[in-house]
Amino acid sequence: MKPYSSARDEFKGEARVFLDANENALGSPTLKWYNRYPDPMQWEIKDKLSAIKKIPATQIFLGNGSDEPIDLLYRCFCEPGRDEVIVCPPTYGMYEVSANINDIKLTKVPLTSSFQLDLEAIEQAIQPQTKIIWICSPNNPTGNSIDRQDIEMILNNFDGIVVIDEAYINFSRQRSFIGDLSDYPNLVVLQTLSKAWGLAALRLGMAFASEQIISYLNKIKPPYNISKPVQDLVLKALDEVGQVNDMIMLLVDSRGRLEKALLELSAVLQVYPSDANFLLVKFDDAKAMYAHLLNLGIVVRDRSNVVLCDQCLRITVGTDAENDSLVNGIKSSNPQILS
Numbered sequence: 001m002k003p004y005s006s007a008r009d010e011f012k013g014e015a016r017v018f019l020d021a022n023e024n025a026l027g028s029p030t031l032k033w034y035n036r037y038p039d040p041m042q043w044e045i046k047d048k049l050s051a052i053k054k055i056p057a058t059q060i061f062l063g064n065g066s067d068e069p070i071d072l073l074y075r076c077f078c079e080p081g082r083d084e085v086i087v088c089p090p091t092y093g094m095y096e097v098s099a100n101i102n103d104i105k106l107t108k109v110p111l112t113s114s115f116q117l118d119l120e121a122i123e124q125a126i127q128p129q130t131k132i133i134w135i136c137s138p139n140n141p142t143g144n145s146i147d148r149q150d151i152e153m154i155l156n157n158f159d160g161i162v163v164i165d166e167a168y169i170n171f172s173r174q175r176s177f178i179g180d181l182s183d184y185p186n187l188v189v190l191q192t193l194s195k196a197w198g199l200a201a202l203r204l205g206m207a208f209a210s211e212q213i214i215s216y217l218n219k220i221k222p223p224y225n226i227s228k229p230v231q232d233l234v235l236k237a238l239d240e241v242g243q244v245n246d247m248i249m250l251l252v253d254s255r256g257r258l259e260k261a262l263l264e265l266s267a268v269l270q271v272y273p274s275d276a277n278f279l280l281v282k283f284d285d286a287k288a289m290y291a292h293l294l295n296l297g298i299v300v301r302d303r304s305n306v307v308l309c310d311q312c313l314r315i316t317v318g319t320d321a322e323n324d325s326l327v328n329g330i331k332s333s334n335p336q337i338l339s
């Protein structure tokens with residue numbers, strides 16, 4: 001496939017006068033210096049990420065949130081109406097939504113009751129047309145990390161693409177699979193700036209993979225998929241790794257305290273161990289608790305209709321004040337009204 005070749009892609013070398021891309025040379029009256037198209041390959045950001053993640057810049061793809069590489073992976077590796085993929089619910093919903101949008105058959109192999117991969121069931125579900133296996137670790141909404149050995153077993157035995165979504169990896173003690181990319185040509189690791197980096201509004205998702213896979217994703221992406229203001233802000237943010245690490249430690253600490261406080265409440269039956277910035281919490285009556293909290297202006301995520309998450313709400317770790325409001329809100333629920 002021949003990708004779109006932008007004016008800036010074709011130009012190489014030094015120049016003073018740019019009359020190649022039909023931009024407005026006068027600029028904008030309000031935002032003066034956004035009149036030029038941004039770097040389609042975002043090399044400055046990739047160079048910084050390369051140093052942080054210890055991987056060559058040519059093995060990094062940047063997208064409009066992780067949702068963009070999720071969609072592009074379907075379009076790259078799956079033929080609509082013919083190919084299929086495997087997901088392991090309960091897990092992040094976009095793997096399924098994106099499969100449906102792209103007319104790719106989705107086979108669901110639920111996690112075990114301890115929220116781990118069911119390797120035997122996955123082996124049985126693999127068909128000749130199975131092109132991708134999606135693994136989310138730490139998993140959303142359960143919060144736990146998937147056993148590394150199980151993931152390695154799949155990487156070693158499945159010859160399609162294995163995507164490991166590490167959106168929450170910074171909140172866990174697990175080692176990222178980015179360091180294993182040279183061992184597995186079929187591995188794609190997804191990460192995002194939306195969680196630990198605190199930049200969900202910017203929409204910057206990252207895919208790490210072999211140079212070959214990254215070159216395919218680059219071929220099919222929209223040419224200027226990361227806007228210039230976002231590139232500028234991300235470049236600035238990436239200088240603050242130290243502060244981000246401090247914030248991660250604070251959030252992990254809050255997660256522990258919130259877990260303890262929740263376990264003391266009579267309405268809480270179970271708090272599942274979390275490697276992420278949220279807790280999956282089992283209540284005596286999740287739907288009633290959800291409604292009660294909403295009434296108090298506190299929004300959590302009702303996961304009680306999701307497989308293996310009966311009576312569960314997913315609760316993001318907030319600021320100390322927000323966590324206190326939540327705990328007080330749950331305390332104020334009246335068991336009589338709830339039942």
Ligand SMILES: Cc1ncc(COP(=O)(O)O)c(C=O)c1O
Binds near residue numbers: 064066165200
């Ligand atoms: C597992 C997982 N992957 C990806 C995302 C989306 O990330 P982004 O904001 O980069 O699109 C989320 C968002 O909640 C998520 O939970």
